[in-house]
Amino acid sequence: MDSTPQPPQGNANRARLSRRVRGLFALPLAALVLSGCSLPTFYGFKGVTTQSQSTYHLWQWFSLAAFIIGGFVLLLILYAVIRYRRKGDSIPKQVQYHIPLELLYTVIPIVIVFVLFAATVVVENKVTAEPKSSLTVNVNAFKWGWKFQYPQSNALVYGQTTQAPMFQIPVDTNVHFTLTSSDVVHGFYIREFDFSRYALPGITNTFNFTAVKTGTYFGQCSQLCGLYHTLMYFRVKVVSKSDFAAWVAQFNTKKGAARAEAGALATKQILSPGIPVIPATTTGQK
């Protein structure tokens, strides 16, 4: 649903109509001059990766368009409903067609759609780009947990449900991810990254993130995967580059190896049917 025009008004109002059409285009243009950052959030979230910030701006522009178009159409409906409520038994003029008007509200939506599509393609290419990276994280989803393995080092974290694993990535670094599933379809979803991707059995999905803000963020399986889907969490901690190097290094020590082993043990624990315990120290930026 889009666009501008109004229901049959007759020729007299066409000039006013075209002024309104121009106004519709002028508004976003004015907003553009004021730069995207001053737009309201529309309940969206400015992500903590470079990719998600592009997505967020696209969200703002789509929302602006939706609010203008939706508001305009709602006003038309409201006006019609109030202005043309029944006032007598006379039969109104039996208008059936108004070809120029109908063409107008066919052509303008097509134009709007292609503008939205162009913006989509630009942002999509940014979000799905996979520039060469020196750090890779292999993510594996399984019922009902996650495994994060770093092929360039010994680092490995995994856990399931109540032992939600936490993996780390360095800030301001282009990190490459591969995503697989061991059993059913899972969804790798991090709200602060404004991103989700299916973990599909038999298919390896790849994508890149460049996190720009340190902090701990929650991830959760977003695609129904069976009984404990509700509890399939993980956390990602974005840390400084030096902290990340130290974190990776500890996996080379005996103690670190033991810790990785302990992580493996944790996954063997029988799932508690009671209230799941989520550590309190895991709040992201909410």
Add this chain to the structure above:
Amino acid sequence: MTDLLEPSSLSADSHGHSDADHNSASPHDGAHHEHHGATGILNWLTSTDHKVIGMSYTITSVAMLVIGGAFAMVIRAQLVAPNNHLVNFSQYNELFTMHGSVMIYLFAGPFAFGALANFIVPIQIGAPDMAFPRLNALSYWLYLTGSITMLLGFFTAGGAANFGWVAYAPLSDIINSPGAGADLWIGALLLTGFSAIFTGVNLTATIFYLRAPGMTLFRMPIFTWNLLVTGILILLAFPVLTAGLIMLFCDRHFQTHIYTQHLGGVPVLWQHIFWFWGHPEVYILALPFFGMVTEIIPVFSKKPVFGYKGMVFATLTIAALSLGVWAHHMFTTGVVLLPFFSIMSLLIAVPTGIKIFNWIGTMWRGQIWFSTAMLMSIGFVVTFLIGGLTGIYLASPPLDFFAHDTYFVVAHFHSVVMALVLGGMAGLYYWAPKMTGYLLNERIGKFQFWLLFIGTQLLTFPQYVLGLQGMPRRIAQYILDPGWQTLNIWSSVGGFMIGFSTLLFVVNLWVSWKKYPAGDNPWDAHTLEWYTTSPPPHHNFYRLPQIRSERPTWDANHPDSKALVHGHNEDGAGH
């Protein structure tokens, strides 16, 4: 063309299809119009009359709405607290699976193309019955048995199906979902799938071959047009689902490897097959409801449909595009061509927008009578506008990446389907007098409308925000962020309002039972069904008016007003 057509000559064209039941009917005349056949319960069980079958469909599908709604009430009750234990995880999975399945497969579809379409379409085109009355009866009985089959899942040891209404492989395979409930779910979909296919055959054949003399394609009411397109879409889409389900069943029980990860299977194939049916299905559901409000808005604005041919063109465009957008449900799989499916999906906004402007154009400068049917229709347009606009976001892959599988999507399609419920209620209030001979209580109806309309917005708006705050769908608890509780409570309040409004409808049926005689045409409506009696006689018409435009009844009742010839009406503004 003669002014009045005798029903005997009319039905002679089509009587070849009728069964013994019909042939036993005595010739109809004004004094003695009762059909000689089985009566009472036996009539309901054996009838091939499209009106009886349409009523059976209506009753069954409204019952399914109540059952599916009851599941939703439990779901919303579960979500009022972050760590609620009203139901356990397993029960919750069953509940939302069966809520979605009952609403989509057993309510919305059968109500749209089985119930009202069955009753109204043949009358709107001046036909005595559907083209294949026995096949029509078979459709209903397959639908009823399918519905019972699906619900029986609750009585199996493993419980009902619990893999979501989309049944993604490999979650729906025998290892991950071993229960008999899953098999009953597949069986139910095969039964209702064949039911839908037969209805599609019937609608298409009826509309192409049983139109009364003078009822050209461009004089058909928009409701009939939409059901024609729906029938064709059913024939294109439903066999794909049925085939996909048979393959799923073979995977589960005959060791085939079509959707398995190993031995050459491709799990993601299920998603392609499912959504290749699933997206046209969205329009198979929606087009009949579009048709209903396109009947109602002109009648209660005392004007013809604005942009009739544009409306038809938009419907055809939506149908054509809907076959090429299935992968927008799969943007986050990473295995589909994003730009193609994005532009195809965005383009659907254009014909849908045309429809909305045409509805507004129909009201423009009219004399709007706010009956319950009209209020429900306006509620439909507003709610559908919201659902449509939020759908545009999801057609953009980057935005879908972060909204997919969150409550934003849940809110989006509930805006859409609740708009359809509003449209369906509009249809029931509008056509109930024709189907039963009695009007429904308008006061209760208007109260029901406000509850339903406000409840719908209260249900969905918090869900949009929750989705943007990161709440995934299909989770039984949200321990992660107890801050989501307030919005969930509001959403639940909206849900309960909708539930209460549905109960009010049932109350209204009871209160209005044989109370307000309707007469043939209580709304001064336009189309042929309002020319005959309420309810119509066995083969629908004693006589037909001249059909010179898309509103023959209006032309007959308003002899001073010139019949509209498309694009050349003299009292119109355009040409």
